[in-house]
Amino acid sequence: MKQYQLAVFLFSVVSSCLQAQTPTKKLEPVSFSQVTITDNFWKPKLDKVATTTLQACIYQTEDKTARIRNFEKVARxxxxxxxxxxxxxxDVYKALEAIAYSLKNHPDATLEKKADEWIDKIAAAQQPDGYLNTYYTLTDLSKRWTDMEKHEDYNAGHLMEAAVAYYNTTGKRKLLDVAIxxxxHIDTTFRLQNRHWVSGHQEIxxxxxxxxxxTKNDRYLQLADWFLNQRGHGYGKGVIWDEWKDPxxxxxxxxxxxxxxxxxxxxRAMYLYTGAADVAAATKDPGYLKAMNNVWEDVIFRNMYITGGIGSSGKNEGFSKDYDLPNEQAYCETCASVGMVFWNQRMNLLTGxxxxxxxxxRSLYNGALDGLSLSGDRFFYGNPLASSGQHSRSEWFGTACCPSNISRLIASLGDYIYGQSDNGLWVNLFVGSNTTLKVGKNSIPVIMETNYPWDGKVKLTLNPAKSVKSAVHLRIPGWVKGVPAPGDLYSFTSNAPAKYEILLxxxxxxYKEENGYAVLERSWRKSDVVELNLPMEVKRIAAKQDLTYTIDRIALQRGPLVYCVEGADNNGNAWNIILPENATLTTIKHNVLNEPVIAIQSKAPVITTTLNGAGVQTQQKEVIAIPYYTWANRGKNQMQVWLPTKVKEVKINSGN
Amino acid sequence: MKQYQLAVFLFSVVSSCLQAQTPTKKLEPVSFSQVTITDNFWKPKLDKVATTTLQACIYQTEDKTARIRNFEKVARxxxxxxxxxxxxxxDVYKALEAIAYSLKNHPDATLEKKADEWIDKIAAAQQPDGYLNTYYTLTDLSKRWTDMEKHEDYNAGHLMEAAVAYYNTTGKRKLLDVAIxxxxHIDTTFRLQNRHWVSGHQEIxxxxxxxxxxTKNDRYLQLADWFLNQRGHGYGKGVIWDEWKDPxxxxxxxxxxxxxxxxxxxxRAMYLYTGAADVAAATKDPGYLKAMNNVWEDVIFRNMYITGGIGSSGKNEGFSKDYDLPNEQAYCETCASVGMVFWNQRMNLLTGxxxxxxxxxRSLYNGALDGLSLSGDRFFYGNPLASSGQHSRSEWFGTACCPSNISRLIASLGDYIYGQSDNGLWVNLFVGSNTTLKVGKNSIPVIMETNYPWDGKVKLTLNPAKSVKSAVHLRIPGWVKGVPAPGDLYSFTSNAPAKYEILLxxxxxxYKEENGYAVLERSWRKSDVVELNLPMEVKRIAAKQDLTYTIDRIALQRGPLVYCVEGADNNGNAWNIILPENATLTTIKHNVLNEPVIAIQSKAPVITTTLNGAGVQTQQKEVIAIPYYTWANRGKNQMQVWLPTKVKEVKINSGN
Incomplete structure (x- = not known):
């Protein structure tokens, strides 16, 4: 047996062990309702969602479109x-869910009143047997549950999510009772009669x-598992897919x-795997975890953009073939990045x-956050990585999944910062906030202070009432490390691992390092201060050669933020910039509209025209790169995330 | 009333008069079966179709795919x-139809035997009541005629076309009787019972x-008219369209x-309007002509590529919004250009x-002909007007409409060259050929000799047995004229009308000019020679400013041929060429593989790289443009039809 064969053999033993592992949830989530956000970066965004984005959702739901009127009509x-x-x-439910989260960090009596008013209308539209769907009730109720593609269960799922969120913030049960x-009704109609139903759009x-x-009611776990088990047995044939539409x-x-x-x-995929991870955590079924590990690697190793966006093709709003990640044509739906946040959170809870x-x-700070304008009232459905200037954000969409989805994600940021277990506490995201974590029988109040993502310094103050022996897990972000994991699509061009520092x-x-965390085990006392200093130098990123659209190009990243060049900062152009491998990169304070950011600056060759446009030449010019999430806020503009390091091919005036 | 109001008023009077006109067919078609092609340009292509393209169709139909086996299975x-x-x-029927046309100009006993063999198999698969469709017969015959989208009538139409073509060439009735x-069966099932049926894909x-x-049987005219009249009354709702799929x-x-x-x-649109024009010519119903004049103007004035291609969007294989004609993303299906030939022929017959x-x-020599490789065995489904090098021709397609469609078009070229009526004869295309035209009671043998499209000299010899008074109509191509018609999308940048010459x-x-023809009225005698000399200088074409993808760009045309620059002739690149307005254009003899062509040559600024690719500059270089229909025959390659006249924007390494 040759050495590499041995390595492959050992690797496959290791990976099959991993795949066969019984999932035992390593972390318990910490609910947004227990976390107060004080962060310099995020708190203004949560406030913007509360004061502007949710107002836009309400305006669209009540005035501009018929969404809430449909409920009123059912009741009448x-x-x-x-x-x-x-x-x-x-969309009504998702806006309601976003309001629920928002009320936690941005209490607002008017918003809460609006939510209560909507909840009354929703409750009044529920049928005596529990069914609730304005489309079927207003068209032909006898046709309900006849078409798996018509999103009845999808709508039901969003109702449940809104109900749980609103109950968690306010303690009010009315919507929760409607959802229950x-x-x-759904459990009785399907699972208890074993009537097959493959959700056309997973969510429920x-x-x-x-x-x-x-509720702690086991039947909902069983029903979730039942829905998962409906898939892949051909029950959807001729209904949600057929010989011309791929299952x-x-x-x-x-x-x-x-x-x-x-x-x-x-x-659909993200919601499916999120639900499957939730079920796996509860049932300890190893089958789901094995499948999800394989699928996750397929996403990360072959199908994810540097922005954490996924689903490159607009044709199916989804995946095409491996490594097919065009930049200008990237679909990268905002909702898909939101789904990446959901699924990866569950995977982290499950595996630690x-x-x-x-x-x-990566998805949160880039692919998802890009979905919302700095002004809070414009949206991207797709989030391309390059633009000839054709892209601009919209007020709303016919299919309006994205605005409320990005709203509820931002408003629920508190869900994603911490984890807890009997053995310790986890810091996953670096967001200024206060919470109290449950570690075994002890409560540990925690204060996090930071200017992340602009600065790498994170200060964590623990305030247990009495001394508590426990392990603090600080995530050391993957972007700190210099060496990519095997299979990684993207890697930093410098292999020197950057150093981070932890002080008590x-x-x-x-401390020891374990599963990507620095683990600090000791007896913690009131006012203990842990300081994490993350190195924030600018990184150049190269993609694997399999990605044909990024050959001889680099992307820039600093901390978790991916950068781009936009015409607005570069004399109107972004496609004429060359960034040779030896160009010096510095950082400067910069403003994109009213958003203060750290921008990246370089002197680099830029192509300019000569002779009344009949020729061109290269000039050294100052080039500014801004965080990707801030682009497209200053009108239609050229933009690029991936910058050429050398010229192989030139296109003139190509709006193709 | 101000002057411009008067003008508008007069225009609308004129156009409503035009629209209200009763269609009386101005020309009778001349069947391919009466025309022998001898042309330098086309005859080799007809031969290539016979020897290579049809062999590919047969191979795919018999061996590679199950197309003919389905018929055998029905019979078994x-x-x-x-x-x-x-x-x-x-696809079987269309290949058969192409064989039928081909046998006329390229008799081939083996091909004819193959056709007879297929016809036997097709006939054996016909049901006792006349129904013939392998999909429904092999799946569930009871479900036939339940889904308007499933192309039963479309298949039937292609059977009829093949049957008529084969009967015209060979006189054999077997397939014609099957079609009848x-x-x-269809007439009895639908029209005679007034059972609604909106064809999901027009063709029948x-x-x-x-x-x-x-057959001269009036019921088929009535049935065709009945099918046309089924549309637009909502009978297709929920069947071929619904609230999510636009009618x-x-x-x-x-x-x-x-x-x-x-x-x-x-x-679908082209086949529909072709059928409508045919019905209008027979029934003299002015309604269709009015509609088609409006629709035709909408195509030509707002939605046609310079290549005569239509249907810019791949999403619906069709039209998007007015003036939305992207070049690299152009869909321009080969079949749609073939359809343009069909429809425009009918409109010419109808109006003169x-x-x-x-x-x-324009569609024939560019958008359609581009669908077939010079080798005769590779095909384009879409025909873009620019390529970053991602495009290449395929051996075949899952949906294989295009290969047999371009085959049957080329093989039936004889259908499009001449027209005839009681009053005279028409020369529409300049193609070396012999035929005998019926003018009133007289027969006029005609010989056309030309080296068109490379040369503008066309020699027509008339050989009536005795002197015949008649009008010879020679088409003076629109591209000869310098002034665009009002509304035209494209115009020559020089307004000086070129001169043509006619000699007897x-x-x-x-002669007089009428409806785009030079009309020569006289008594014609044996061996009269008419010579038409068309000016063949290279023309620069500019598009209307509404077409955003062609701003500050020009296209090149010579005779009917649109040109393009391809990497293969230009050091591997085609997107780095600037063609300033004052660049001198000359023509040279050139070969694209084995195809001798007239190419266009210019010394023009070309962008080249400097400093190991870290910079660029412009150099004067020799640039070669080739006829559009010949591109993509030398491997994957950059290509552009529209060339920038100045530089406004530069993109580097943009495979987007």
Whole structure:
């Protein structure tokens, strides 16, 4: 046996061990409702969501579109017509869910009143048997539950998520009771009669798991698992797919536990695997974890953009083939990045591995956050990595999944910062905030202070009432390390690992590294201060050669933020810039509209025209790169994330 | 009333007069079966189709795919499974139709034997009541005629076209009788019972008209008209379109006679209007002509590429919005250009206006011909006007409409060259050929000799047995004229009208110009020679400013041929060339593989790299442009039709 064969053999033993492991949840989540955000970077965004984005959602829901009127019409029972699309109910629920989260960090009596008013309307539209769907009730109720593609269960799932969130913030049960009644109706109609139903758009699985954790009623766990098990047995044939529409589009080609590849519609996939991870954590079924590990690697190693965005193709709003990641044509739906945050959080809870939070952070700060304008009232549905200037944010969309999705994600940021268990506490994201974590029987109040992502200094103050022996896990972000994991699509061009520093009460402390965390085990006392200093130099990133669209190009990253060049900072152009490998990169304070950012600056060759446009030449000019999430806030503009290091090919005036 | 108001008023009077006109067919078509092609340009292509392209079609139909096996399975009645797609029968019929045309100019006993063999298999698969469709017969015959989207009538139409063509060439009736029996079955099933049926993919209308002209049986005319009249009344709702799929996709939003805009799937639209023009010519119904004039203007003035290609969007294989004509992303399906030839021929027959042949010629020599490789065995489904090098021709396609469509078009070229009527004869295309035209009661043998499109000299010899008074109509191509028609998308940058010359027996002759033709009225005698000399200088073309993708760009045209620059002739690049307005253009003899062509040459600024690729500059270099139809025959390659005249924007290494 040759050496490399041995290595392959050992690797496959290790990986099959990993795959066969029984999932025991390593971390318990910490609810947004227990976390107060004080962060310099995020708090203004949460406030913007509360004061502007949610107002836009309310305006669209109440005035501009018929979304809330459909509920009123159901209650009035006057045979009025349904307006809009069959999945529009979900937008109401998602806006409501976002309001619920927002009320925690930005209490607002008017918003809460609006939510209560909507909840009354929703409750009044529920049928006596628990069914709740304005599309079928206003068109033909006898046709309900006849078309798996019509998002009845998807809408139901968003109702449940909103209900749980609103209950968690306010303690009010009205919407929760509506959701429970509807969930019971669904359980009775399908699982208890073993009537097959393959969700055309997954969502209900993860929602049922929230309902399960909130009510502790086991039937919702069983129903979530039942929905997962419906897939891959051909029940969706001729209904949600047929010989001309690939079953992979909705991940219905093989049973979930046998899935190995990421396929199809990106948001459907993310919601599916989020629900599957939730079920795996509760049932300890190793099948789901094995499948998800394989699928996750397929996403990360072959199908994810540097922004954490996924789903490159607009045709199916999803995945095309491995390594097919065009930049200008990138679809990268905002909702898919939001889904990446959901799924990777669950994977982290399940495994205790920080690599999932590395991905979560990448999607959150880049692919997802880009979905919302700095002004808070404009949205991207797709998030391309290059633009000839054709892209601009919209006020709203016919299919309006993205605005409320990015709203609820930002408003629920508190869900993603910490983890806790009997053995210790986890810091996953670096966000200024206060919370109290439960470690075994002890409560540990925690204060995090930081100017992240602009600065790498994170200060954590622990305030247990009495001394507590416990392990503090600080995530050391993957971007700190110089060496890519095997299979990684992207790597820093410098292999020197950057150094980070951890101090306890101002002095160096011993710690071990485990699963991407620095683990500090000791007896913690009131006012203990842990300081983490992350190195924030600018990194050049190269992609694997398999990615044809990024050959001889680099991207820039600093901390978790991916950068781009935009015309607005560069004399109107962004496609004429060359950034040779030896160009010096410095950072400067900069403003994108009212957003203060750290920008990256370089003197680099820029192509300019000569002779009335009949020729060109290269000039050394100052080039500014800004955080990707801030682009497209200053009008239509050229933009690029991946910058050429040398010229192989030149295109003139190509709006193709 | 101000002057411009008067003008508008007069214009609308004129146009409503035009629209209200009763269509009386101005020209009778001349069948391919009456025309022998001898042309330097086309004859080798017809031979290539016979010797290579049809062999590829046969190989795919018999060996590589199950297309012919499905017919065998039906005849065997052993419950075997259908293979492939429900519209695959049509590929067999279209290949058969192409063989039929080909046998005329390239007799081939083996090919004819193959056709007879296929016809036997097709006939054996016909059901006793006339129904013939392998998909439904092999899956579930009870489900036939339940889904308007499943192309049963589309397949039937292609059967009829093949049957008529094969009968015209060979005089053999077997397939014609099969087609008649099937047509009768359809007529009985639908029209005679007034059972609504909106064709999901139009084709049967034009095919029925061919059957009508061949059999003279009025019921096929009535059935064609009935099919046209089914559209636009909502019968297709929930079947071929629904609230999520626009009825405009299949031109079912308003009745055909009320249609004003070109919409939806390009091939469906072309086949529809071809059938409508055929019916209008037979029934003299002014409604269709009015609609088609409006729709035609919408195509030509706002939605046609310079290549005569249409349908810019791959999403619906069709039209998007007015003026949305991207070059690299152009879909421009080969079949849609073939459809443009069909429709414009019918419009010319109906109106006697040469402007339709101008469009026909543009589509034929550029958008359509580009669909077939010079080798004859590779195909383009889409025909973009720019390429970063990602495009290459394929051996075949899953949906294989294009290969047999371009085959049958080229093989049936004889259909498009001449027209005839009681009053005279028409020369529409300049193609070396012999035929005998019927002018009133007289027969006039005609010989055309030319080296068109490379040379503008066309020699026509008339050989009536005795002196015949008649009008010879010579089309003076639109591209000869310097002034664009109002509304034209494209115009020559020089407004000086080029001069053409007409000689009779070597001496200048008087003629009048009418509807785009030079009309020579006299008594014609044996051996009269008419010589037409068309000016063949290179033309620069500019597009209307509404076309955003072509701003500050020009295209090159010589004769009917649109040109492009391809990397293969220009050091591997085509996107780095600037062609300033004052650049001198000359022509040279050139070869693209084995195809001798006239190329266009210029010394022009070309962008080249400096300093190991870290900078660029412009150098004067020799640039070669080749006829568009010859590109993509020398490997993957950059290509552009529209060349920048100045530099406004530069993109580096942009495979986007």
């Amino acid at each position: 029972k006057q045979n009025e017509k349904h307006e809009g699309i069959y999945y529009d109910d979900s 009644k509807f969930a019971d 699985e993860l929602a049922l798991m929230k309902l399960y954790h909130t 992979k589009y909705c991940q219905d080609d093989v049973p979930v536990k046998e899935q190995k590849e990421i396929t199809g519609h990106a948001v 591995d920080a690599k999932f939070v590395d991905v979560l952070e 009460n101002g002095k160096p402390i011993n | 009645k052993q419950n075997e499974k259908h293979e492939g797609i429900y519209y695959d029968d049509s 029996k099937f047509a009768d 209308e034009l095919a029925l008209m061919k059957l009508y002209h061949t 405009k996709y299949c031109q079912d939003d308003v009745p055909v006679k009320e249609q004003k805009e070109i919409t939806g799937h390009a091939v 206006d040469a402007k339709f042949v101008d469009v026909l010629e 027996n070597g001496k200048p002759i008087n």
